[in-house]
Amino acid sequence: xxxxxxxxxxxxxxxxxxxxxxxxxxxxxxxxxxxxxxxxxxxxxxxxxxxxxxxxxxxxxxxxxxxxxxxxxxxxxxxxxxxxxxxxxxxxxxxxxxxxxxxxxxxxxxxxxxxxxxxxxxxxxxxxxxxxxxxxxxxxxxxxxxxxxxxxxxxxxxxxxxxxxxxxxxxxxxxxxxxxxxxxxxxxxxxxxxxxxxxxxxxxxxxxxxxxxxxxxxxxxxxxxxxxxxxxxxxxxxxxxxxxxxxxxxxxxxxxxxxxxxxxxxxxxxxxxxxxxxxxxxxxxxxxxxxxxxxxxxxxxxxxxxxxxxxxxxxxxxxxxxxxxxxxxxxxxxxxxxxxxxxxxxxxxxxxxxxxxxxxxxxxxxxxxxxxxxxxxxxxxxxxxxxxxxxxxxxxxxxxxxxxxxxxxxxxxxxxxxxxxxxxxxxxxxxxxxxxxxxxxxx
Amino acid sequence: xxxxxxxxxxxxxxxxxxxxxxxxxxxxxxxxxxxxxxxxxxxxxxxxxxxxxxxxxxxxxxxxxxxxxxxxxxxxxxxxxxxxxxxxxxxxxxxxxxxxxxxxxxxxxxxxxxxxxxxxxxxxxxxxxxxxxxxxxxxxxxxxxxxxxxxxxxxxxxxxxxxxxxxxxxxxxxxxxxxxxxxxxxxxxxxxxxxxxxxxxxxxxxxxxxxxxxxxxxxxxxxxxxxxxxxxxxxxxxxxxxxxxxxxxxxxxxxxxxxxxxxxxxxxxxxxxxxxxxxxxxxxxxxxxxxxxxxxxxxxxxxxxxxxxxxxxxxxxxxxxxxxxxxxxxxxxxxxxxxxxxxxxxxxxxxxxxxxxxxxxxxxxxxxxxxxxxxxxxxxxxxxxxxxxxxxxxxxxxxxxxxxxxxxxxxxxxxxxxxxxxxxxxxxxxxxxxxxxxxxxxxxxxxxxxxxxxxxxxxxxxxxxxxxxxxxxxxxxxxxxxxxxxxxxxxxxxxxxxxxxxxxxx
Numbered sequence: 001x002x003x004x005x006x007x008x009x010x011x012x013x014x015x016x017x018x019x020x021x022x023x024x025x026x027x028x029x030x031x032x033x034x035x036x037x038x039x040x041x042x043x044x045x046x047x048x049x050x051x052x053x054x055x056x057x058x059x060x061x062x063x064x065x066x067x068x069x070x071x072x073x074x075x076x077x078x079x080x081x082x083x084x085x086x087x088x089x090x091x092x093x094x095x096x097x098x099x100x101x102x103x104x105x106x107x108x109x110x111x112x113x114x115x116x117x118x119x120x121x122x123x124x125x126x127x128x129x130x131x132x133x134x135x136x137x138x139x140x141x142x143x144x145x146x147x148x149x150x151x152x153x154x155x156x157x158x159x160x161x162x163x164x165x166x167x168x169x170x171x172x173x174x175x176x177x178x179x180x181x182x183x184x185x186x187x188x189x190x191x192x193x194x195x196x197x198x199x200x201x202x203x204x205x206x207x208x209x210x211x212x213x214x215x216x217x218x219x220x221x222x223x224x225x226x227x228x229x230x231x232x233x234x235x236x237x238x239x240x241x242x243x244x245x246x247x248x249x250x251x252x253x254x255x256x257x258x259x260x261x262x263x264x265x266x267x268x269x270x271x272x273x274x275x276x277x278x279x280x281x282x283x284x285x286x287x288x289x290x291x292x293x294x295x296x297x298x299x300x301x302x303x304x305x306x307x308x309x310x311x312x313x314x315x316x317x318x319x320x321x322x323x324x325x326x327x328x329x330x331x332x333x334x335x336x337x338x339x340x341x342x343x344x345x346x347x348x349x350x351x352x353x354x355x356x357x358x359x360x361x362x363x364x365x366x367x368x369x370x371x372x373x374x375x376x377x378x379x380x381x382x383x384x385x386x387x388x389x390x391x392x393x394x395x396x397x398x399x400x401x402x403x404x405x406x407x408x409x410x411x412x413x414x415x416x417x418x419x420x421x422x423x424x425x426x427x428x429x430x431x432x433x434x435x436x437x438x439x440x441x442x443x
Numbered sequence: 444x445x446x447x448x449x450x451x452x453x454x455x456x457x458x459x460x461x462x463x464x465x466x467x468x469x470x471x472x473x474x475x476x477x478x479x480x481x482x483x484x485x486x487x488x489x490x491x492x493x494x495x496x497x498x499x500x501x502x503x504x505x506x507x508x509x510x511x512x513x514x515x516x517x518x519x520x521x522x523x524x525x526x527x528x529x530x531x532x533x534x535x536x537x538x539x540x541x542x543x544x545x546x547x548x549x550x551x552x553x554x555x556x557x558x559x560x561x562x563x564x565x566x567x568x569x570x571x572x573x574x575x576x577x578x579x580x581x582x583x584x585x586x587x588x589x590x591x592x593x594x595x596x597x598x599x600x601x602x603x604x605x606x607x608x609x610x611x612x613x614x615x616x617x618x619x620x621x622x623x624x625x626x627x628x629x630x631x632x633x634x635x636x637x638x639x640x641x642x643x644x645x646x647x648x649x650x651x652x653x654x655x656x657x658x659x660x661x662x663x664x665x666x667x668x669x670x671x672x673x674x675x676x677x678x679x680x681x682x683x684x685x686x687x688x689x690x691x692x693x694x695x696x697x698x699x700x701x702x703x704x705x706x707x708x709x710x711x712x713x714x715x716x717x718x719x720x721x722x723x724x725x726x727x728x729x730x731x732x733x734x735x736x737x738x739x740x741x742x743x744x745x746x747x748x749x750x751x752x753x754x755x756x757x758x759x760x761x762x763x764x765x766x767x768x769x770x771x772x773x774x775x776x777x778x779x780x781x782x783x784x785x786x787x788x789x790x791x792x793x794x795x796x797x798x799x800x801x802x803x804x805x806x807x808x809x810x811x812x813x814x815x816x817x818x819x820x821x822x823x824x825x826x827x828x829x830x831x832x833x834x835x836x837x838x839x840x841x842x843x844x845x846x847x848x849x850x851x852x853x854x855x856x857x858x859x860x861x862x863x864x865x866x867x868x869x870x871x872x873x874x875x876x877x878x879x880x881x882x883x884x885x886x887x888x889x890x891x892x893x894x895x896x897x898x899x900x901x902x903x904x905x906x907x908x909x910x911x912x913x914x915x916x917x918x919x920x921x922x923x924x925x926x927x928x929x930x931x932x933x934x935x936x937x938x939x940x941x942x943x944x945x946x947x948x949x
Contacts, residue, residue, distance in 0.1 A: 007822030008815055010556045010746065012896040013829075021833040021897055030825040033832055035695045035846045040732045042725065046597040050816025053560045060587065060810055064569035067583030074573040077797060086525055088566070090532040098541035098557050100549060101752040103876075106925040107479060107868055109488055110539030111751040114532070117492050120942040124520060130941055133752065136609040139797030147652070172771075172794035176620060180654035222513055251502060254515045266797075276584055277574035277798025278609075278754065290939060296752060300946060301935035304928040308487040308946075313935040319612070319648035320879075324657045329648035332610040332742070334801075336750025343532060346492060349522035350500045361508040385509055403577075411576050 009053075070411040071431045072274060075389040075423025076218060077138060077167055077266060080273040081247065081356065082427050087271055087343045096339060101296070101332070105311040106303070112310035115335065116298045118342040125249040126263045126284045127256025132295040134267070134334040135281030138243065139170040141264035142212065143177025144283060144294045144328055148262065149209040149239040150181050151292040151327065156237060157207035159184045163195060167218045183209070193221035193382035193391075197228050208236050214243035214265075215252055219421065220364060220389030221382050222252060230259030245269045246282065246345065248387055251357035261286055271340030273427070280337035291317060294328030296335070356426060360388045363424045363432075368392070370436050371422070376443035381419065389423035391415060394443060404442035410435050474905030477545065477871030480537035481926045488926060489534045493943040498522035538926035539751075540873055546895055546903045548834075550850045550876040550888025551643065551691055553721050553743035555827075558814065561747070561807035570806055574798045578784045584802065585783035588774045591758075591809040598812070598820070599720075599737055600730025601760025605769045607800040611718065614738025614757025615649040615685070620792045621736055621761060621768045622683045622712045623653055628768075628790055631710065633682035639668055641692065641880045643718060646685045655682060662882055666692045666844040674705055681711035688732065689719050691880045691888065693831065693847030695727075703733025712736060712765075717757075720744045721892070722828060722849035725821030729760075736761045741808040748807075756804040770795050824849070826893035830900060834891050837904035839911050843883055850890035852883045853907075858918065860885040863910055865929060866921035870906035 013021075018030075027033050051059070072080070091097065095110060102108035102115075115133045122131035135141040146160045160178060162171065164187040171185070178185050188211075189199035195213055204211065211233035215223035223229070226242065233240035242260040244252065247269050255263045267282040268275070285293060291314065299313035319326040348356060364386040368379040371392050379392035394401045398414045405412060410431075413421035424432060482489040498521070503514035523531070540547075547554035564570070572584055592604040608614040619636065626633045636650035637658045650657050658676050663669035667690065677684070684706045688696045696702060706713050715729040715737030721744045729737045741747045741756045749755070761769065770792055772785035815823065827849040835842050840853040853875075855863040864874030864887070876888040887907075891900060910918065922928065940946055 006818055008819040008826065008893060010558060011822060011826040011893040013826055017897040018826075018829065021829055021900075025829070025832040025836050027832070030829055033825075033828045033846070034726055034848065035697070036723075036727050037695075037697055037700070040699055040727055042600070042728050042731055046594070046725070046817050046820065048594060048597065048812060048816045048820070050819050051813055053558075053814060056810050056813045057560055057564060059813065060564055060806070061567060061569070063586045063590070064567055064583040066586055067569055067572055068580040069569070070576070070580060072573045072576070074575055076575060078573055078575070080571075080573070086529060090529065090536070092562065093533070093536040094543040095536040095539040095541045097562075097748045097750055098543055098554075099539055099751045100547065100552055100554055100749050100873075103549070104540075104864065104868060104874060105930050106865070106922050106927045107540040107873065108538075108751075109926045110535035110537065113489065113491065113535055113538075115751075116942070120491075120493065120944060121520065123942040123944050124518065129945070136613060136754075136801075137797045139794070140609070140613070167797075169794055169797045173797055176616075176793050176795055177652075179620065179623075180652045182654065222509070224513060249515075250518055251509065251514055253513060257515070274571045274573045276570065276572055276802025277796075278801045278803050279797065280754075297939070297941055299935040300940040301931045303930045306486065307483065307927070309927040309930045311930045311932060311935050313932070313939060313941075316936075319644035321644070323644050323647035324651035326644065326648040326651075329612045329616060329645050329652050330610070331612045331645050332749070332753040332755040334609075334754045335752030336748075337754060339751065343528070346521060346523065346528050346531075347525065350498050350518045350520040351522065353520065354500055354502055354518055358508055365508065385513065406577075406580060411573070411580065413575055 068406065070406060071409055071428060072411045073422045073424060073428055073435060074411055074413060076413055076421060078277055078279065079269040079388065079425060080427045081269060081425050083271060083273050083344060084347045086347055087340050090343055091336065091340045097336065102312055109310060112298050114339050114342055116310050118338045119298060121342060121345050122282055122284050125246055127254040128260065128263060128284045129287040130290050130293060131284040132293055132297055134338045135283050135295060136334060137279035137281045138264060138266035139173035141281030141283045142170060142243065143174050145241045145262045145264050146174060146178055146183055146210055147181055148289065148292055152239060152289060154237060155209050155239050157209040158182060159186055159208045160210045161186055161188050161203055161208055162212045163188060163190050165190050165218055192384050193217050193219040194223045194384060195225055195229050197225050200229060200232055204232055204236050206236055208238045210239040210241055212241045212243065216248055216387035219382055219391050220386045221384035222387055226253055226258035234259060247357050247360060250353040267341050268337055271344040272337055280334040280341065292327055293317065295330050295333055359426055361385065363429060364388055364390050367422065367424045367432060371439060374439050374443050377439065388425055389421060391419055391421045394418050394420055396443065401442055405438055408438035408441065410438055474909065475871040475902045476869060476924065478924045479926045482534045488538065491943050492521040492531060496521045496523050545871050546891065546899050547873040548875050548889045548891045548903060549873065550890045551718055552876065553890060553892055555746055555892035556894035557746050557748040558811060561810045564810050565803040565806050570803060582782060585774050587806060587809055589776060589783050591805055592774060594812045595739055595758055595760060599739065599760045600728030601737060602763040603766035603769060604758050604760045605773055606758045606805050607770045607796050608738065608757040608759055609796050609801045610753060610755040611738055611740040611757040612645040612649060613795055614759045615645055616652060617759045617770060617795045618714055618736040618738055619649055619653045619683065621765055622714065624768045624790065624792045625765055626682055633680055635680040636682055637676050637684045641690055641882055642685060642687055643716060646716060666694050666882060667696050668698065668702055670698050670701055673702060677706055677709040677711055681709050683712045683714045685714040685716055687716040687718055689722050689848045692844045692852050693850040694844060695848065699732045718743060719849065722824055724824040725817065726824060736765055741804060745808045745811045747804050754801045754804050756801045756808065768792055823893045830891040830893060830895055834889065834900050834904055838907040840907060850888060852880065853887045853889060854883050855885035855887055858885060860887055862918040863887065866910045866913065866918045867906050868922040869924045870909060872903050872906045
């Protein structure tokens with residue numbers, strides 16, 4: 001009856017249990033339960049050695065330690081804010097972390113309510129009525145918005161217009177999503193890092209199904225003509241899709257007030273921090289497109305006692321019911337990160353969220369000013385208000401500046417031969433003085 | 444002594460001298476029962492954050508760093524203290540059932556135990572990196588990625604693996620686009636993807652999203668692929684066959700070699716849906732069965748927590764011939780010096796995630812595989828299959844198809860499977876997946892996983908059997924012990940209320 005010493009540490013069977021169970025099913029041994037033709041049986045080994053928990057932990061920690069320990073002034077779609085301890089503590093409760101998609105809502109009210117509250121947060125931030133429980137990231141949310149444009153009756157055409165400075169990774173994902181429905185992804189010009197309205201007006205036509213604009217844009221510039229972009233889209237019966245994030249939206253013009261039909265973006269700026277690019281996509285749209293929305297939706301209903309209760313709803317849009325006619329193939333999304341974002345937002349409250357957003361403007365503005373005072377640097381490159389990040393011109397080759405900075409313990413983006421991009425948040429604020437001093441050394 | 448007896452009240456009814464009502468209840472119940480925490484307040488359960496507080500703050504004005512035309516006017520959200528929030532979410536968590544709460548035998552979902560040490564690793568500061576750094580400064584992340592690619596390649600019998608797809612369905616999307624790009628590269632315009640009727644809904648949706656027509660393949664009488672029907676269905680238009688093996692009935696596709704030949708002879712590719720790979724670890728590999736491209740569900744096979752609906756990860760493995768089509772960037776060892784680099788495969792399909800996928804989930808995957816090794820992985824499958832067989836043996840329901848592996852589909856018979864499931868909730872277990880696959884009437888698709896002990900399987904069997912023996916009224920009234928009672932789905936869909944704003948409008 002001793003515990004076994006070999007095999008999976010997460011299978012609880014004692015030798016006696018295994019024997020009794022085999023006996024109950026009438027099998028001589030475990031192998032007899034596998035109905036696999038001889039010809040495709042695997043007789044080899046993976047040659048992966050089992051290790052105990054401490055050894056695996058030590059090995060992986062040592063491996064991770066091979067990455068340089070840099071203070072990252074990095075952004076461009078992946079942002080780190082300070083995440084309060086409460087977020088980790090609550091989200092790590094096993095009832096949240098180890099639960100499944102809420103197919104049995106009666107035992108999953110807690111998570112459903114948290115997701116309903118997450119949806120509500122996004123409704124408040126965007127001014128649009130319908131938020132889903134999450135997409136994989138900002139890029140896939142944009143891809144889903146493009147396919148949505150093909151399901152909306154009021155929209156015709158097969159061209160998707162995006163700003164020419166759209167981040168390359170996002171553009172590549174959009175192209176992949178556009179491939180199936182045969183959409184053409186075209187660009188419109190930008191000026192000073194934001195939309196060139198005249199250029200956009202020239203680029204748009206009646207075949208345009210969607211116009212996409214971001215605020216802040218990839219260079220950290222706050223879009224000043226969001227309403228005008230929306231008007232251009234509207235005049236051509238195109239879907240107007242705005243890209244933003246929950247921190248920025250706490251401060252900036254509400255997308256709904258600028259005429260947005262859909263808001264997408266990166267919501268992991270709350271609750272997650274730097275995570276190797278792992279993110280969480282937000283997707284919010286108008287009520288009239290409700291039945292075309294991709295992904296999970298939590299709605300309020302009642303239970304038999306007459307009390308309000310929550311449940312996944314409108315599932316006939318989804319792949320497990322509608323199969324090839326579903327609005328998307330998405331099944332598992334980033335629900336746990338939506339929970340984390342919701343908790344983070346709740347710890348900030350409305351004041352804290354607006355303060356954080358204002359800090360993103362002040363920090364970027366101040367750091368750009370300080371870098372502009374450094375010999376060999378001019379910042380910001382774009383004559384715009386900035387949020388979190390901005391670009392700077394370097395007299396030295398940008399790659400050399402960045403490389404020298406790494407030796408000083410800092411990372412920045414190299415975005416051109418003589419151009420870098422710098423992102424600053426509350427998380428990196430304490431390192432700003434050291435960063436500026438290092439810049440004085442290397443620029 | 445007296446003091447101790449008082450606390451033994453419900454454990455030993457005779458000794459403790461409990462009153463008549465309690466004794467009667469005790470006699471009615473069989474095995475484990477479960478009373479989920481239930482916080483109520485007037486007409487609702489735990490009030491919404493917005494019902495606890497709504498604070499409107501004005502935005503902009505003289506102190507704002509931005510001109511008013513660039514800012515919103517106001518923002519209205521709950522403003523609550525940390526203790527209030529801790530209590531709010533703690534109560535919500537109490538009204539949620541997780542894998543550590545009890546058995547969670549959702550078929551095809553593989554809700555197994557999630558080791559805790561992997562969480563600690565994912566929270567390690569050295570893992571919290573931005574991906575836009577030069578390869579030389581990200582050697583830790585790249586090394587772990589390369590190691591995981593290698594592990595997965597060995598486990599699946601695949602030549603190259605991408606870690607970029609952020610979920611299983613995204614893996615399907617990646618794999619089908621790789622197939623599409625491969626055919627296009629060969630100047631071969633193929634328009635159809637063939638999928639058995641018992642497949643996961645994502646397969647159909649994925650093929651459609653990638654621009655293919657779906658050809659649905661009826662199952663043979665034994666629940667497996669109908670080889671003759673397959674022969675008739677494939678042809679010059681076939682880009683790929685998507686197959687889950689063992690299939691959703693838990694049956695191994697015995698004709699897999701013939702199936703592979705038919706598809707390959709027609710010029711198509713064979714796609715493996717990794718949803719049921721937990722059944723085969725160390726015993727059969729998709730690559731050896733003739734599959735050209737596959738995805739791995741790291742939650743289902745490698746125990747990363749599901750998180751109530753993600754994040755997951757859906758790495759994709761391919762044979763050599765398809766490796767040039769993998770998403771960019773891909774990680775490899777550098778020539779010469781010891782190190783790792785990212786590169787763009789020669790004919791890459793581009794990207795399926797804005798960065799490089801769900802890195803922290805992948806890190807947990809790597810840790811799990813390293814912890815188990817060959818022996819542990821093989822044992823996980825053995826126990827998953829043993830558990831399914833043992834459980835099926837213990838329950839009084841018909842299981843029409845076999846021999847099954849890690850999961851089986853029982854029939855609720857003349858009972859409604861959904862009602863059956865609701866009643867199971869009262870017995871301290873999560874019910875199986877219901878009413879799917881449709882090939883079994885009133886299906887209860889059951890996958891206990893390797894993580895359940897014999898005792899818990901006996902509890903689970905007792906729950907099945909008790910419900911099977913109960914009258915319709917008990918099933919109709921269920922669930923009774925969960926936080927919420929039966930929820931009106933029709934009402935939720937008829938008048939969608941999807942935010943607290945929508946509730947306030949009423």
